[in-house]
Amino acid sequence: MNHPLLGFLTAAGIVFFGVLGAAAYLVLAERKLAGYFQERYGPNRVGPFGLLQPLADLIKLVFKEEVVFPQSNRWLYLLAPGIIAVMALLPLAVIPFAPHFAVTDINVALLYVLAAASLGTYGVLLGGWASNNKYSLIGGLRTANQMISYEIAMALALVGVVLMAGSLSLKDIVAAQQHLWYLIPQFLGFVVFLVSMFAETNRAPFDLPEAEAELVAGYHTEYSSMKFAMFFVGEYIHMVVAAALMTALYLGGWYGPWKPGFHWFALKMALVLYLMIWVRWTYPRFRFDQLMRFGWKVLIPLALVNLGITGLVLLR
Amino acid sequence: MIYFFWLFALLALIGALGVLLETHPVRGALYLLLAFLSIGFLYILAGAPFLGFVQIIVYAGAVVVLFLVAIAVMSLRRIPDDRDLGPRGFLALVFAGAFFLVMLALLRHAPVPAAPTPTPGAPQPLAEALFRQYLIPFEIVSVLLLVAIVGAIVLVRRRPGP
Amino acid sequence: MNPTLYLLLSLLLFGLGAAGVVLRRNTLFMLLNLELMMNAVGLALVAASLAGLLEGQLIVLMVLAVAAAEVAIGIGILVSMVRLKDSPLVDLWNREEP
Numbered sequence: 001m002n003h004p005l006l007g008f009l010t011a012a013g014i015v016f017f018g019v020l021g022a023a024a025y026l027v028l029a030e031r032k033l034a035g036y037f038q039e040r041y042g043p044n045r046v047g048p049f050g051l052l053q054p055l056a057d058l059i060k061l062v063f064k065e066e067v068v069f070p071q072s073n074r075w076l077y078l079l080a081p082g083i084i085a086v087m088a089l090l091p092l093a094v095i096p097f098a099p100h101f102a103v104t105d106i107n108v109a110l111l112y113v114l115a116a117a118s119l120g121t122y123g124v125l126l127g128g129w130a131s132n133n134k135y136s137l138i139g140g141l142r143t144a145n146q147m148i149s150y151e152i153a154m155a156l157a158l159v160g161v162v163l164m165a166g167s168l169s170l171k172d173i174v175a176a177q178q179h180l181w182y183l184i185p186q187f188l189g190f191v192v193f194l195v196s197m198f199a200e201t202n203r204a205p206f207d208l209p210e211a212e213a214e215l216v217a218g219y220h221t222e223y224s225s226m227k228f229a230m231f232f233v234g235e236y237i238h239m240v241v242a243a244a245l246m247t248a249l250y251l252g253g254w255y256g257p258w259k260p261g262f263h264w265f266a267l268k269m270a271l272v273l274y275l276m277i278w279v280r281w282t283y284p285r286f287r288f289d290q291l292m293r294f295g296w297k298v299l300i301p302l303a304l305v306n307l308g309i310t311g312l313v314l315l316r
Numbered sequence: 317m318i319y320f321f322w323l324f325a326l327l328a329l330i331g332a333l334g335v336l337l338e339t340h341p342v343r344g345a346l347y348l349l350l351a352f353l354s355i356g357f358l359y360i361l362a363g364a365p366f367l368g369f370v371q372i373i374v375y376a377g378a379v380v381v382l383f384l385v386a387i388a389v390m391s392l393r394r395i396p397d398d399r400d401l402g403p404r405g406f407l408a409l410v411f412a413g414a415f416f417l418v419m420l421a422l423l424r425h426a427p428v429p430a431a432p433t434p435t436p437g438a439p440q441p442l443a444e445a446l447f448r449q450y451l452i453p454f455e456i457v458s459v460l461l462l463v464a465i466v467g468a469i470v471l472v473r474r475r476p477g478p
Numbered sequence: 479m480n481p482t483l484y485l486l487l488s489l490l491l492f493g494l495g496a497a498g499v500v501l502r503r504n505t506l507f508m509l510l511n512l513e514l515m516m517n518a519v520g521l522a523l524v525a526a527s528l529a530g531l532l533e534g535q536l537i538v539l540m541v542l543a544v545a546a547a548e549v550a551i552g553i554g555i556l557v558s559m560v561r562l563k564d565s566p567l568v569d570l571w572n573r574e575e576p
Contacts, residue, residue: 129384329487355517398507457540467550471551
């Protein structure tokens with residue numbers, strides 16, 4: 001019963017299904033909140049307060065017709081949604097949700113997270129290319145540019161945290177925040193990380209890849225049924241992961257004013273997710289050249305300034 | 317562990333063969349991606365997780381994406397026979413093969429320690445060496461990267477017409 | 479892990495990459511094969527670090543940076559070539575016999 005693999009698999013199962021459930025209800029939360037921001041009710045027909053809406057959505061998506069166009073590149077076309085969903089799920093393996101609960105803890109956890117993020121680009125790029133549709137292709141290319149550009153700012157912001165904690169392991173980073181959350185000494189880095197996370201998750205105001213006014217639906221124009229659902233769920237899993245990362249890196253993880261534990265982690269994650277939804281329904285979309293200019297001429301220099309100040313203070 | 321080695325070695329070889337033989341640009345780049353990823357995992361297996369993940373981030377995450385974007389932007393199509401199979405190509409192959417055999421012979425007599433002593437894979441000793449003993453090469457490489465960025469921009473910039 | 483196996487694999491990959499560079503006439507594929515050769519060298523250096531040399535890993539890091547610089551310049555050249563002759567084939571750039 002006490003085989004080490006068993007505990008590992010149990011933890012992985014708990015995290016996997018927990019996050020899938022969270023992603024499903026995040027969709028509902030987003031629609032509800034969007035409704036409130038726009039002075040309507042949002043979905044409220046299925047179940048009490050619309051609480052069964054994710055189930056209804058799932059049934060609807062499963063029973064849609066599967067469409068594979070003959071001119072698309074079949075293998076890559078089918079592979080792309082899977083890449084998105086898997087690469088969104090991968091970082092969960094190293095996130096410490098509670099003092100003694102994480103699927104695993106490796107000494108290069110942050111690099112692992114960055115690697116998963118950079119491989120996620122392929123899902124969008126290949127999906128856009130394999131669909132053999134110009135709107136999809138443009139959407140895919142925009143995403144590739146956007147994700148690569150903002151990954152640099154993200155990684156540079158993270159270096160500040162790594163410098164302060166002296167470790168790449170997320171567990172050590174959270175443990176180093178027992179007395180002071182990195183939100184305060186790393187405020188500039190936090191802002192850069194937050195903004196680049198919006199870009200990494202392809203959400204408004206950075207949802208250029210799927211700008212429906214210009215590109216129909218961007219890279220997932222040609223996807224239907226479960227394949228579309230994979231893209232869709234992948235985006236929401238990505239949000240959950242981004243919120244978890246932000247909590248672990250800047251908001252002190254499981255620490256709080258009283259007893260430390262998972263409840264603090266969940267509360268902080270919920271706040272970050274609320275912020276992400278709030279921003280999406282408040283701000284208009286960037287233009288592509290504005291997006292690039294902002295990334296390269298504002299965010300990256302800011303991240304470098306943050307890194308320089310952190311280094312100087314730590315050297316002193 | 318050794319099975320993982322064989323698995324990733326096989327995948328890396330498939331990727332390399334694909335890069336050698338494939339004529340479709342996008343598929344060629346994807347074979348290269350396969351080779352890069354397998355080599356990254358081989359690094360991790362060799363007890364160098366830091367290098368492995370850096371390999372995946374830089375090569376798999378950035379270099380191949382750059383190739384794919386370049387292919388899409390220039391709309392490069394398939395060129396069916398760009399393989400040089402004339403006398404020149406044959407001669408080149410002969411020399412590549414000869415090189416391979418010489419290296420193989422060298423490898424057979426290479427003084428490889430029988431019982432390897434793996435270096436610690438943690439990033440700290442690597443950073444210690446990089447930022448103390450090898451600081452100057454590190455700085456020179458960073459200048460090289462800067463020069464490459466400027467050079468690439470100068471190369472592809474559209475000059476204003478006369 | 480046996481360093482010899484790593485060296486052998488690295489040699490095979492390097493040979494395949496070198497054959498690719500000399501056989502192919504499409505600049506894009508020549509660049510791809512060059513990248514493969516760099517990676518093969520990296521594998522050999524990691525094999526050296528398996529045998530107890532930390533320097534192997536450091537040189538791989540340096541090679542990585544050099545390869546990134548090479549890719550940026552290589553793709554720049556490729557783009558200029560395609561712009562001028564509308565094809566990535568290197569044979570188009572042979573000097574005409576006088």
